[in-house]
Amino acid sequence: MARILLVDDEKMARTLYGDYLRSAGHVVTAVGRFEEFREALEAEAYDAVVTDLILPGADGMEVLRYSKERYPGIEVVVITGLDKVDPAVRAIKSGAAEYLVKPVAPEALQHAVRRALTTRDLLRENASLRQYVSLLEMGQRIATTLDRERLAIAVSSALEAQTLANAVLLLLREGGPLKLHGHSGLDPQVVEELEPVLCSQLQGIRTPRALDALPVPYEHVLAFPASDGELSLGQIVLFFSSAPPENVPEVAGFLSRHYAMALRNLGRFAEVEDLAYMDDLTHLYNMRYLHLVLDREVKAAQQTQGTFSLLFMDLDHFKSVNDTHGHLVGSRLLVEVGRVLKSCVRERDVVVRYGGDEYVVLLRSTDAGGALKVAERIRRTMERHAFVPREGIAISLTTCVGVASFPEHARDKGALLDMADRAMYRGKRGTRNVVYMAALDLESPPAERKVAG
Template sequence: MKKFTVLVVDDDKFSRTFCRQILEEEGNVVVEESAGVDEALGRVKDGGIDLVVSDMVMPDKSGLDLVQSLSVESPDLKVIVITGHASIENAVEAMKLGALDYIRKPLNPGEFKVVVQHALDRMTLTRENRELKSSLNLYNVSSRIMRTIEIEELYEVVFEKMLQEVGATSGFLYLIDQEQGESNIVISEGFDVDRNPDLDRKVFELYGVALSETTLPYCPEVVLPLKINYRSRSDSILSIIFIPLRSKSDLVGMVVFFDTEQESAFDDEDLKAAQFLCDHAGSAFENALLYSKAKILTITDDLTSVFNYRYLNNILDREMLRAERLESSMSVLFLDLDSFKKVNDRFGHLVGSKILVELAGLLKEAVRKVDAVARYGGDEYIIVLTDTFAEGAVIVAERIRQMIEEFVFLEEEGYSIRLTISIGVASYPEHAQSKAELLHLADEAMYRGKFGKKNVVYLAVPGQGSSGSSILSAP
């Protein structure tokens, strides 16, 4: 049989004892006593109280003061007030403030037990309904998590839903790269991660300290969910909750939430709900990572790891639509190494392949994250410049041309190979109105340089064929 804890608040010792004797006769109630309002509020703050029974008239603070305080600090906790005939108006006022019921003095044992039992039954139904609603909500959230296969979207879904569920003010989610042996914060709230680069490591160390102060068994291979209070250097109390993120039996990360507004902000139900979501999230992350890796394989070049030709078409379609929608422009750079065949003939195709990989890395570093680098085939590359007019594209192309001219390839492997590159530039909608025409014009401009001066940047001129390309820069 479940036992309920009822707190009886009365300055009169005899009255408290009388209430205890009546309520504990049923066997399902444990009575605790408080002699005043402040003492009662302190006991409620410690937790574990199911119902409060309070006298209305006490020396320092009244039952009305208690009801008013609890309506703010513990709004879910119900109060029954005991009143004499002369203070019935105060009892009605107490009910307006949130008291569940009142009973008159002198207490009738039978009536008192019925009123208290009715309150406990009502509280039980409310709690069960709340738990059912919470369980349904958790089920819906976990279903959403399991359906999400895009890794970036999954970060947001898991973190935001858990943040809402536990009611934290801040926190972060970090994942562990098993291959690299490193952890990275992938999403956060209330933290400047750039200013706290070792935040995940520091918090994990705090977790170890906190675990050592509990009665939980310590095992380095097992990370347990845990909630603690932590006094920071500024003497503010932080409630912290740690929830391990596992895939099968492996630890793949951790979700850490903080509350800087109150001590003991998280309870066992918060911990249980967060762990439930994390259990589902671990499998979801594994599926999303597998999907992400498979997706990357289909859109990237096997050798250089930049985008492949197939995905280049998607990029061009997307950027041309974007430029049209924003009434802006986008540009294409068509790049080809000059005399690269001589490198393969002299050093072999293995060295040639290494140069292509190193070149791809240089090109990615030379442009913005919003731009795209793709391998067109052989030693030909295409760069798609978002929101860039022809004039800006030529500046980027010239910067790349100079960078390649000055770079020494495979220097760390003992080689000293220098190369140059020819680049053709075409822009939409200045030069072309279709994807095929845009690539064709950029290709023609590049070939005009490759089979002419070499080591140049040419800008396409529409409608005039290769003879219409104009040289923009050369050494």
């Protein structure tokens, strides 16, 4: 059963066609003028319009155009007494579902309306299917994104497209309180004010909810948790200037689950990535990571006219520790050296086990003078420290430290490492337990220098 609006200026035609359609089970409203047609459309919802092509003060083509422009979900069947091709072509091109020529048999009218309604239903199903496929593709794209910035952009874009939100804000949790991940459609100053408020309101919230009393010019604000099973990984906040579409909870819930999956995958990927850059013994960063971070540091320093420094260290007479106490004690000593080094530098500096008993420290935003002070602090701390006391022994150990700074001593990572290594080697060839600054005339270490020296 469908609701049909019948438009014909002839009373007899309205009665006849109305009876045809009612006998097929439809509910029919019949009007005779264009103005009555508009009033009827505004008053009630209709599934189809059946109109005569010739009306007083207007025509069926105007009815057709008005219906399609204002109510695109309505199908229109045109009836006329003009047995000509041109009006039929114009009607079909303008969006008419069917074109019938008088006299119209009951079966023909019923069939035309039934086919028009079937076409409408198929179009709706097709549109719904396309939206579902688009949503599915967006969800898959989100779930497989392993770059943090690209993930924020992908999620925000998908939410704006699928929910018609005016603005989006994303919060994530990384082993602590919520913090900002990304946003779209919001002024940065507004985001700065919103972030602490939203992080406080949504901390520990596991169900969707509407948010009130926020300092934003939006009538509706909805929050959806991004959860993976029992684990809450973040929040999606949507801002609407008017009432949000009815499907927003379903769509936002679907995308928030994929956002959570992506955050979980991102965390797992980071763990695997960390393992690739960690030294198995000391759990310091390894040489692979050193080259990666040096590339970044050189690029950043070139762009900002900044500086940083490298400390290249080698333990003095470490081979004798292995020979006297065994390799197990030697390995534990190397682990303890890593802890001592980290205690002497800032958290943002990078401590690396370069290989064997060699270590490198990258001191961010530190010139040669500052690096020299840190190097001397390390040398003194190592000299005074009693290593591996749990083994029932207290091993004394010293180190040679070479210092080189960017851009004072070198302007690329290879030359900088070489200069720091040469400075360290000068100490190894001399008294040991010493700090040397890089210089152009320093001797290059032998190609096959003993690592355990």
